[in-house]
Amino acid sequence: AQSVTQLGSHVSVSEGALVLLRCNYSSSVPPYLFWYVQYPNQGLQLLLKYTSAATLVKGINGFEAEFKKSETSFHLTKPSAHMSDAAEYFCAASTGANSKLTFGKGITLSVRP
Amino acid sequence: GAGVSQTPSNKVTEKGKYVELRCDPISGHTALYWYRQSLGQGPEFLIYFQGTGAADDSGLPNDRFFAVRPEGSVSTLKIQRTERGDSAVYLCASSLRGVTGELFFGEGSRLTVL
Numbered sequence: 001a002q003s004v005t006q007l008g009s010h011v012s013v014s015e016g017a018l019v020l021l022r023c024n025y026s027s028s029v030p031p032y033l034f035w036y037v038q039y040p041n042q043g044l045q046l047l048l049k050y051t052s053a054a055t056l057v058k059g060i061n062g063f064e065a066e067f068k069k070s071e072t073s074f075h076l077t078k079p080s081a082h083m084s085d086a087a088e089y090f091c092a093a094s095t096g097a098n099s100k101l102t103f104g105k106g107i108t109l110s111v112r113p
Numbered sequence: 114g115a116g117v118s119q120t121p122s123n124k125v126t127e128k129g130k131y132v133e134l135r136c137d138p139i140s141g142h143t144a145l146y147w148y149r150q151s152l153g154q155g156p157e158f159l160i161y162f163q164g165t166g167a168a169d170d171s172g173l174p175n176d177r178f179f180a181v182r183p184e185g186s187v188s189t190l191k192i193q194r195t196e197r198g199d200s201a202v203y204l205c206a207s208s209l210r211g212v213t214g215e216l217f218f219g220e221g222s223r224l225t226v227l
Contacts, residue, residue, distance in 0.1 A: 043218035090155050103155030
C-alpha cells in the first residue's frame with residue numbers, strides 16, 4: 001500500500017525567506033508525485049507534478065520540487081516566500097493506474113511580514 | 114462551467130437522515146473522483162468514475178455510501194443513515210482521461226451531522 005508522510009502540521013517563515021516543505025513517500029512501485037495547494041476558501045489546485053521525466057520539477061508561483069529516489073522524498077521549495085504563499089500544501093502520490101491519489105495530511109504555511 | 118461545481122456548499126443534518134451531495138465536473142472531463150477530508154487530515158479517496166461506471170469504489174467506507182454518474186457528467190454522492198462520524202468536507206474532482214494526477218477540485222461540500 002502506498003503512503004505519503006508530511007511531518008509537522010505548520011511551518012512559519014518570514015517574507016523573503018526560503019520555504020521548505022517536506023514530503024516522503026512509501027511505494028512498492030515508482031510513483032507519480034504531486035504537490036497541491038489550497039488557498040483559503042478555494043479548492044485544491046495543482047502546483048507541480050513528477051512523472052518520471054526530469055527529477056527537478058518546476059511549478060507555478062516559483063515553487064519547485066526534487067524527486068530523490070534514494071531518500072524516497074519529494075520536498076517542495078521556494079527561494080523567497082511571499083505573503084500570498086500562505087496556504088495549506090498537500091503532497092500526494094499515485095501509481096498512475098487510474099490517477100487515484102494518496103494524500104499526506106497537509107502542512108499549513110504561514111508567512112510573517 | 115469554468116470549474117468543478119459542488120452543491121450544497123454546506124449541509125447540516127441530523128443523525129440517521131439521508132443526504133445527497135452533487136458534483137458538476139468540468140465539461141469534457143471523463144474522469145470524476147470523490148474524496149473526503151476530515152479536520153486536520155488530507156483528502157481520502159472514496160470512488161472514481163470513468164464515464165458512467167465506477168472504475169474503483171474501494172474507498173467507500175461502508176454500504177451506507179453510494180455514488181452515481183448516470184450520464185457520464187454530473188455525479189451524486191449519497192449517504193444513508195448518516196452518523197456523526199460522517200461529518201467532513203466532501204471533495205469532488207475531475208480530470209481528462211489519461212492525464213495522470215492532474216485533478217481539478219471543487220470547493221467541497223461541508224457536511225455536519227448533529
